[in-house]
Amino acid sequence: MASTLLTNIRIASMTENGNPFGELDASSLRMADGKITELGNSLKPKAADTVVDGKGAWCLPGFVDCHTHLVYGGSRANEFSQRLAGVSYETISQQGGGIKSTVRATRDASESQLFETAMRRGRRLVEEGVTTMEIKSGYGLDLQNECRMLDIAQRVADALGIHVQRTFLGAHALPPDSSLSADEYIDLVCEEMLPFVTKNNLADAVDVFCESVGFTLAQTERVFKVAKDCGLKIKAHVEQLSDSKGALLAARYGAVSVDHVEYLAPGDVPALAKAGTVAVLLPGAFYYLKEKQLPPVQALRDHNVPLAVSTDINPGTSPIASLLTCANMSSVLFGLTTEEALKGITVNAAKALSLFNKGTIAKGADADLCLWQISSPDELIYEINGFRPYAKWIGGKLHGKS
Numbered sequence: 001m002a003s004t005l006l007t008n009i010r011i012a013s014m015t016e017n018g019n020p021f022g023e024l025d026a027s028s029l030r031m032a033d034g035k036i037t038e039l040g041n042s043l044k045p046k047a048a049d050t051v052v053d054g055k056g057a058w059c060l061p062g063f064v065d066c067h068t069h070l071v072y073g074g075s076r077a078n079e080f081s082q083r084l085a086g087v088s089y090e091t092i093s094q095q096g097g098g099i100k101s102t103v104r105a106t107r108d109a110s111e112s113q114l115f116e117t118a119m120r121r122g123r124r125l126v127e128e129g130v131t132t133m134e135i136k137s138g139y140g141l142d143l144q145n146e147c148r149m150l151d152i153a154q155r156v157a158d159a160l161g162i163h164v165q166r167t168f169l170g171a172h173a174l175p176p177d178s179s180l181s182a183d184e185y186i187d188l189v190c191e192e193m194l195p196f197v198t199k200n201n202l203a204d205a206v207d208v209f210c211e212s213v214g215f216t217l218a219q220t221e222r223v224f225k226v227a228k229d230c231g232l233k234i235k236a237h238v239e240q241l242s243d244s245k246g247a248l249l250a251a252r253y254g255a256v257s258v259d260h261v262e263y264l265a266p267g268d269v270p271a272l273a274k275a276g277t278v279a280v281l282l283p284g285a286f287y288y289l290k291e292k293q294l295p296p297v298q299a300l301r302d303h304n305v306p307l308a309v310s311t312d313i314n315p316g317t318s319p320i321a322s323l324l325t326c327a328n329m330s331s332v333l334f335g336l337t338t339e340e341a342l343k344g345i346t347v348n349a350a351k352a353l354s355l356f357n358k359g360t361i362a363k364g365a366d367a368d369l370c371l372w373q374i375s376s377p378d379e380l381i382y383e384i385n386g387f388r389p390y391a392k393w394i395g396g397k398l399h400g401k402s
């Protein structure tokens with residue numbers, strides 16, 4: 001069986017072992033059959049090995065972008081200008097803009113337009129070291145268009161040669177130009193869309209926008225119930241603009257992650273810890289919306305809730321195709337250490353997708369790795385747009401040119 005031996009590297013495993021960045025006492029690793037099979041200081045080449053001399057480079061797990069809205073039509077640059085002039089995100093949304101305007105543009109876009117624009121953004125993420133990403137639907141808001149988004153997400157995964165986890169976000173907003181009440185639309189999500197998505201294996205997880213401009217707690221709970229019956233993982237946009245108690249509800253349903261969480265009450269943090277739910281911080285949306293409310297990072301740390309960081313790439317609140325930039329923002333704006341920021345885009349981001357074989361370097365883990373010419377991993381958080389991996393393996397295979 002063909003294998004690859006990487007020698008002369010420093011390995012940041014990103015797992016807790018007492019060393020900064022989880023550095024391992026190993027200067028070489030072997031990958032075979034998609035996995036990391038050996039780690040050590042004096043691994044000797046075997047006949048089947050392709051040997052790569054890392055020349056002292058740092059080896060990190062491939063990055064995981066665990067919350068993206070990568071597939072969408074149109075642009076919301078006009079709303080960006082409105083917001084700069086002082087109009088709030090909520091007001092724009094109430095006036096029929098916001099998510100609804102992207103839904104119209106997504107429905108109007110051709111298959112190839114949606115694919116090509118998602119690829120343009122996806123390539124940017126991948127060239128910076130992302131080897132796994134989550135992609136949500138949520139700009140179709142009817143069965144046909146939601147499924148179209150999920151199909152395109154899979155095509156993007158295949159074309160980029162990365163691992164993609166798909167999340168059904170039918171409960172993102174009320175569809176534009178629809179006469180349905182919010183409750184009636186949730187009926188449609190629960191009775192028609194979710195069963196179809198499950199039956200056709202179109203998604204691994206379900207997400208809901210639980211917010212004053214999204215769906216109420218009761219509506220969110222209805223979606224969670226059906227998602228659970230369908231065997232889908234639960235994720236939720238909660239506490240982004242107000243404390244709606246969505247995180248508590250999500251924890252009750254065993255959610256894998258709660259995302260945004262700026263308005264999360266510190267008193268609600270223990271419930272997340274108990275449920276093993278990851279808190280996904282999205283500093284891009286905080287930055288673009290010029291939010292003031294900081295997520296309760298210290299309370300989350302105190303209760304050992306894993307902190308992940310993601311781009312939330314979307315046309316409204318976070319048009320940022322750079323996970324490392326968002327990791328930098330998580331440090332500068334939210335106070336994460338450089339190590340927490342890097343864990344946030346590796347091991348904890350993988351946890352936010354329940355992918356426990358990714359985001360870390362260990363025997364038996366998936367061989368998704370990048371080599372970086374840096375003197376220490378914290379340089380990746382310190383500089384913005386400073387580095388690209390110079391070599392990358394996904395599932396043990398050398399990936400593209402970097």
Ligand code: NIG
Nearest residue numbers: 099209237285312314316317
């Ligand atoms: O994660 N909060 C809801 N969803 C997105 C924004 C979507 C949009 O404005 O198009 C978010 O911020």
Ligand code: FE
Nearest residue numbers: 067069237312
């Ligand atoms: Fe989002």
